[in-house]
Amino acid sequence: MAMWQGAMDNRGFQQGSFNSFRSSSSDEDLMDIPGTAMDFSMRDDVPPLDGEIEEDKSYNGGGIGSSNRMMDFLEEPIPGVGTYDDFNTIDWVREKSRDRDRHREITNKSKESTWALIHSVSDAFSGWLLMLLIGLLSGSLAGLIDISAHWMTDLKEGICTEGFWFNHEHCCWNSDHVTFEDRDKCPEWNSWSQLIISTDEGAFAYIVNYFMYVLWALLFAFLAVSLVKVFAPYACGSGIPEIKTILSGFIIRGYLGKWTLIIKTITLVLAVSSGLSLGKEGPLVHVACCCGNILCHCFNKYRKNEAKRREVLSAAAAAGVSVAFGAPIGGVLFSLEEVSYYFPLKTLWRSFFAALVAAFTLRSINPFGNSRLVLFYVEFHTPWHLFELVPFILLGIFGGLWGALFIRTNIAWCRKRKTTQLGKYPVVEVLVVTAITAILAFPNEYTRMSTSELISELFNDCGLLDSSKLCDYENRFNTSKGGELPDRPAGVGVYSAMWQLALTLILKIVITIFTFGMKIPSGLFIPSMAVGAIAGRLLGVGMEQLAYYHHDWAIFNSWCSQGADCITPGLYAMVGAAACLGGVTRMTVSLVVIMFELTGGLEYIVPLMAAAMTSKWVADALGREGIYDAHIRLNGYPFLEAKEEFAHKTLAMDVMKPRRNDPLLTVLTQDSMTVEDVETIISETTYSGFPVVVSRESQRLVGFVLRRDLIISIENARKKQDGVVSTSIIYFTEHSPPMPPYTPPTLKLRNILDLSPFTVTDLTPMEIVVDIFRKLGLRQCLVTHNGRLLGIITKKDVLKHIAQMANQDPDSILFN
DSSP, X not given: OOSOOOXXXXXXXXXXXXXXXXXXXXXXXXXXXXXXXXXXXXXXXXXXOOOOOOOOTTXXXXXXXXXXXXXXXXXXXXXXXXXXXXXXXXXXXXXXXXXXXXXXXXXXXXXXXXXXXXXXXXXXXXXXXXXXXXXXXXXXXXXXXXXXXHHHHHHTTEEESSOTTOOHHHHHHTOSSOOSTTXXXXXXXXXXXXXXXXXXXXXXXXXXXXXXXXXXXXXXXXXXXXXXXXXXXXXXXXXXXXXXXXXXXXXXXXXXXXXXXXXXXXXXXHHHHTTOSOBSHHHHHHHHHHHHHHHHTXXXXXXXXXXXXXXXXXXXXXXXXXXXXXXXXXXXXXXXXXXXXXXXXXXXXXXXXXXXXXXXXXXXXXXXXXXXXXXXXXXXXXXXXXXXHHHHHHHHHHHHHHHHHHHHHHHHHHHHHHHXXXXXXXXXXXXXXXHHHHXXXXXXXXXXXXXXXXXXXXXXXXXXXXXXXXXXXXXXXXXXXXTOOOOOOBOHHHHHHHHHHHHHHHXXXXXXXXXXXXXXXXXXXXXXXXXXXXXXXXXXXXXXXXXXXXXXXXHHHTTOOTTOOOOXXXXXXXXXXXXXXXXXXXXXXXXXXXXHHHHTOGGXXXXXXXXXXXXXXXXXXXOSOOHHHHHHHHHTOOOOOSSSOOOXXXXXXXXXXXXXXXXXXXXXXXXXXXXXXXXHHHHHOOOSEEEEEXXXXXXXXXXXXXXXXXXXXXXXXXXXXXXXXXXXXXXXXXXXXXXXXTOOOEEEOGGGSBSXXXXXXXXXXXXXXXXXXXXXXXXEEEEEETTEEEEEEEHHHHHHHHHHHTTSXXXXXXXX
8 A cells, every 4th residue: 555655656776766766956947847856956047955964973984804894975965865856745734844944053052153243134134135136126127017918919919119018008198189079089099990990980990909919919829829839838827836845845846947037928928918808906916026036046955955945935926016016915814814824923924024125125116107006096085984884794694695606617618628639739729719808899999998997087086177988977067166066977989888797797707707717817906806897886876876866865874965075886895805806715804905005095995895894705605725725636736724613523533544454554674674775765666755663563652754754865875985886785774783704884864864753643633633633734743552653644645535524535635
């Protein structure tokens, strides 16, 4: 019976195969999907995680004569020892212990010399310097993406003759031929029909513009999916499910590497510009984490420790949300609430600093020319009233229903993509969805504009200077309240906009289901917010007209007099956006903070809280998982959710391997196995590690050794030391007994042995075992009975057991 199935099928152990097992700790090396060959090549710019193992100075030799000496090959750290294979989980306890040892050594040395003191200070300061660099790079890339996406989106409709690099808005800014009513029209901006057939009027001009819109959309989408497929397969999707899994300790090499960053940045611009129902906000978290991972290689403290690197990635995720929404505080809370697995107080401070620097950098770039960090920033000035909590809660219910519906249908479609021929043709799928989206979007001005511009339009509080159809009210200039407009009857433009928005809502709801999860960068924040904003604006206009025509009703007469400015439709749009985003992601606190940072008003926190909580309750009643957790489970990642309670009364002996009637546990003995015996066990099994016992008869536990460390150490001994042969005895003890003359040298591997593996008894409740795995981030736990080794429980075993108890498929857990 398999003691421990690794994430990948190790193909045995052969002499001379050391290079095939050497691995960089970096995520730079591109790793294909599971089942393909793995590249663990060493690179100069991506050093490995060294073992950082102390020399064992207590050994004074063994055996008689020079040929009988015990060889300790780990007095100097061997490259690769202490690192992890791809698609495996790190050992949090070991990594934190290493960092404490490193810090203790630096502190002790700082008292010896001035140079050591300077080194200690620079080591302490390196974390803040790294946060500064992450914030600067993340903010710069976000500004570049915003500017490029805005320009390429407008390119689908025309081009600026004064300079092709200007988007529509910038092109008309300095024009002398622009009127207030037609400020989007200027002679410097030419549509494609004007360039091709010299006119912008008539059916043929409409067809030309229609054709060019669809053609540009298909071109952008084709370039995006082709670049992802050829250069960086990990650049697709939003990246947040994988970021959550990586932050929990999982290794996915290449996911946060250089190529992924470059291709994701380029293709994100292309995907957003194609007009597909997706956003750039989620992928910006992936981009920021790529920046954090790459910059970690400049600092030994983070390059050589996987746990410390994950603290940096948590802060980078906060910086990503900060530049995505212009919400530094919301970004920190998002990292804490949604993506981070381990979030100490020090990481909270550094996340705040990284988010601050990223937001400041983006503000300095000013990508939208309005001194704001996002396109849909808005300020409301009209207070809300207690009765309005009823429609706000209704929006929360709608958001919860939409969230549950979207998750179920999107997961079903993604599962179909993974299990059918559809998944083999990602380019065709992207082009078909893009064509359908572009063809249906062009006739409707609200689907033709970018989703961020649509949200900005829906959030807008109509004023005297607005020329939008949503602000086409009758008697709009008859006001006695200065710049504020009272509630007033809707005009023809408003009714027309309502019908167009209703059609837009249907299209967004349906097409987003098929768009999210395709092999291009695709975020879900903006499409979800758009669905909620449309529903909220429709409800807000309805409430506004109801209050205008029936202000004498009991529900209105106490607070809404005739001609007063009672209802703000833009506020309803904002609450609806928060409700739908909360229904899909199940965010609460961070969502409310992000939304109030967008509006700049504290007085709207209560409506946002009411909608967000209602949305979460309704969505949780229909399905416990958010969209990111659902995609984690779909992909089989070993993510142990800290928010879920384990309430089943099972014991460790019910989960451990081997089970009853299974073959005995495969173990190594501390002083009686030869190199050949160990190599045979390695070649005949796929286990990721082996318990070491005193003897097979006693089964008294000594420690635990990882398969990878064994392979690298034995190969290194064969290459660098004379006399090590297949019959050499391997010792995991402190000393070796005297050996007869002329026997092969023994091999001491005690320094790769974990002498304090975590153990539980066979009668330990699984509720406690699951809690231990969650809070300590364990890879495996050994099970004993009266001090004798019985079996092993791995993280994969725990996840399979939880799935089985929840009546889910335990075989869906693919990795350890």
